[in-house]
Amino acid sequence: MASHKHRYNLRSTKVDTSKVTKEECCQKHKDQVLRWYCKTCGIPICRECTVLEHTSPEHDYVTIESATEDPLAEIKNLVADCEAISSKVNAAITKVDMVKARLDVRLTIASKQLKDAESKAKDEVFLKDLQENVKTTTDQLNTIKMERYAKIENEKENLQHVKSKLSNALEMANQVIESSSTHDVGYSTLCETLTQLQEDIKPVGISHSLSVVKFTPSQMGSAESGNLGTLISKGPSPRDKTGKWVLEKEIGMEGQGKIIFASGVAVDPNTSDILIADISDKNIKVYDSDGNYKQVLEGDLNQPHDVAVSSDGFKFVTDRTEYVKVFSPDGTYLKQFPADTDGSYMYLCGLTIDNDGNLLAGSTLNLHSISKHKQDGTHIATIKTDDHPYFLGATSQGRIVVCVNNHNWRYANIVDHMGNILHTINAPKDCEPWLWCPRSVCCSDDGIIYITSFDQGDGEDYGGIYSYTEDGEYLGCVTTDVIHTEGIALIDNDRLVVNQGEYPAKIFSYEMSEMY
Incomplete structure (x- = not known):
């Protein structure tokens, strides 16, 4: 990724002059007044800074009075983009919860259908064969449940982590916007963080296929072999021919x-x-x-x-x-x-x-x-x-x-x-x-x-x-x-x-x- 410095060399920025007055001095050079604004770094600077640390042409700076745009505009735009991503993350979390709820319902239905099939087959199937089939199918249901729960919980944890990172960054950015001050925090660092979050966070959501599980009882005539039915645990995939x-x-x-x-x-x-x-x-x-x-x-x-x-x-x-x-x-x-x-x-x-x-x-x-x-x-x-x-x-x-x-x-x-x-x-x-x-x-x-x-x-x-x-x-x-x-x-x-x-x-x- 290109450095943030070069990103801001291309932008014209205005500092809030009500917050940076002639009486305000540079924190690094105590005897110097903040009369300049470095557009590259997004911070107010003094004359010493222009000579020692914010030199041209690497840094682009102007007088505070001649700055032409709102220095908070970039943060506001990034905040709007990140809030849109945050909405997608929340929707993805809702979808995870929905998939989990559907999986629970379908597991319950499949278990009930298995028990019903077992009850109907008791008079027609050898007890040993029946018990083996019920145990095998029950074990498969439990395996599906554990594997799906693990995937669902992992997905939700990842989304919650992403949500937390977004919330923290947005909270800091909104504080900056409310205070109309860009030099109390690392302006460039904040913009870099918001930009990086946009590039890194791409919530694709969980697949509905994780909730697919169904038990289809066999016809009673075919149940004599001890096979009570078919357990289906996945939907169609693009190349599935089975x-x-x-x-x-x-x-x-x-x-x-x-x-x-x-x-x-x-x-x-x-x-x-x-x-x-x-x-x-x-x-x-x-x-x-x-x-x-x-x-x-x-x-x-x-x-x-x-x-x-x-x-x-x-x-x-x-x-x-x-x-x-x-x-x-x-x-x-x-x-x-x-x-x-x-x-x-x-x-x-x-x-x-x-x-x-x-x-x-x-x-x-x-x-x-x-x-x-x-x-x-x-x-x-x-x-x-x-x-x-x-x-x-x-x-x-x-x-x-x-x-x-x-x-x-x-x-x-x-x-x-x-x-x-x-x-x-x-x-x-x-x-x-x-x-x-x-x-x-x-x-x-x-x-x-x-x-x-x-x-x-x-x-x-x-x-x-x-x-x-x-x-x-x-x-x-x-x-x-x-x-x-x-x-x-x-x-x-x-x-x-x-x-x-x-x-x-x-x-x-x-x-x-x-x-x-």
Whole structure:
């Protein structure tokens, strides 16, 4: 890293002259008054200092009266950046706690299912075989528990340590800002510390996969061998070929939760609730993680197209207007805010939240772009795109996946935060290029991109879900057991929910094909 000295040679700085008066003397040279300001070191100096220690050209100094900028500006900017990092660290700690809570629930459920399977099998299995199987599976559960607890605690300790370092540095910096004095502390050292913290601290967060553990009982006919079931302790990894996705259930088939025509879908990271945008019903339907209907979100919605949920539970909806609609964690409609339209007629479709917690809303029709906002609606940037951002996904590496709504454009693009195309995803080898039309997308914590295809040909809907790496490398076909695909989302990183327009939504689970 370049020295801090050279960093400040490039900046013009103003000292607070109300704090450095002509009567104030140099601490090193008691008979000299502080009449100069060294911009290189960020401290007031006297004439002796300019000759002995702060000599030109290594040091750039000016008279206090002629300084032109606030000497605290650099600290204030660094503090703002570090506070943003601190928010990410707090969010990462919250996520660790959430993963731990989910792991506890799943361990409890798996243990209960094992005991139930043992009870049902007692009359059909040799006692010795039964006891051996129960002991083996119980030992595996305990091993998983201890290993996962250790990883979770280690991650939390690291984050707490980072949080402490940030808090201490920010406390000192805020004291300097409040006192408007830069020479009572090591100004350069403080700036160096804040800068270094920004470079060193990059909280990536814990993977939801640590909470994955599930016991699937065997059919009683196959339990005679003493094998009571399969213990699954990991979700899909980018190159894992030992498992498969299977249809778990269909949702939205009847009653209050019946789907009329579904578009986008999101999963609440706190509760694992499933939120489905129903265009025809003009509302957002909410189901629990098992697909049971819970409630409906209604507000000033036109044709709700997509939905996203923040880490603190706020819901955001695009509804084919130029506005993003906002709901509270309990589902109360709060407000709306406009996207950047650039003066063009447009409406918003795709919606996602990136790793920094910013909203990305895709606009179509006359303006092909992604409008980037803070969650309070503040506009950050407008990212131009080459095509219609019908559905959007945000990867763990900060990239954006753009799926389009045009049967003449049979590809999806992976772009950077400026809209530059990094990779283009074309038809997978499992699908005819003339049939494949990428529709919607979601991204996992582990670097997998899942894209649905709304395949049409010969008057029929074929459909499929396909997986890719963040570099656009094709991994495989998840399933073709879908039709008229619309939105897609991950539940706890190991289950997929996909909308099918006027048909019920489907939940797919990832199951390993061998004992773990």
